[in-house]
Amino acid sequence: MQETDKPLLIRRATALDVPAVLQVFDEVMAWFVQIGNEGQWGSEPWSALPRRVQLVEDACALPEAWVVEDEHGRLLAALILGEAQPYVPAATEPEIYVRVLVASRDARARGIGRCLLAFADDRARAAGVQRLRVDCYGGGSGALVQFYESCGYARISTFSVDGWPGQLLGRSLCNQGRGGSAAV
Structure with missing residues (x-):
C-alpha cells in the first residue's frame, strides 16, 4: 500500500486525463534515463x-481505462484493461489484458501497481473472466518481469517487436479465493 494513510481514488479515465497521464509517463521516463534504462521506452519524454x-x-478513451488520484486530485497512476496487444499470441480463453500500468515515482504512489493489479483481478471476476495477461519489457535487469511474477503472474512466452524484447505473462484466478481489495 501507499506510505501514507491518505485515501486514493480509482476512477474511470477520460480525455481530460491525457495530459496528467502523459506527465506520469514523462516522470517515469526521466527516472529510466537516470537509472540507465533507456532500453525499455527510449529516453524522450x-x-x-x-x-x-x-x-x-x-x-484513455477505452471503456476499461482507470486512473488513480490523491486527495488533491493529482493523478498518480493509470491502468488500462482491454484486448490483447496485436503483437502477442491470441488468447485461448476469455481474458482481461493489462494493456497499460504506469505509476508515478511520487512516494504516495508506492505500492499502487500491486493495488491496481488487484483491482484488475476484481474487474476480471466481475466480468466472469478467470484469466489475465500482461506483457512487459523483458530486457534490462528483468526487474519488471520479476515484479509481475511477485504479483502472481507466470511467464508464458517471450517475443520481439523490432528488436524490443518482450515478455508475456499470465495469471489464472480459477483456484484463488477473493483476493485483495480494489480499494487503495
Missing part, C-alpha cells in the same frame, strides 16, 4: 512524441 501522445489518447 512521451509528451514530446506524437505517436506516444496518440497512444495515451486512445488508451
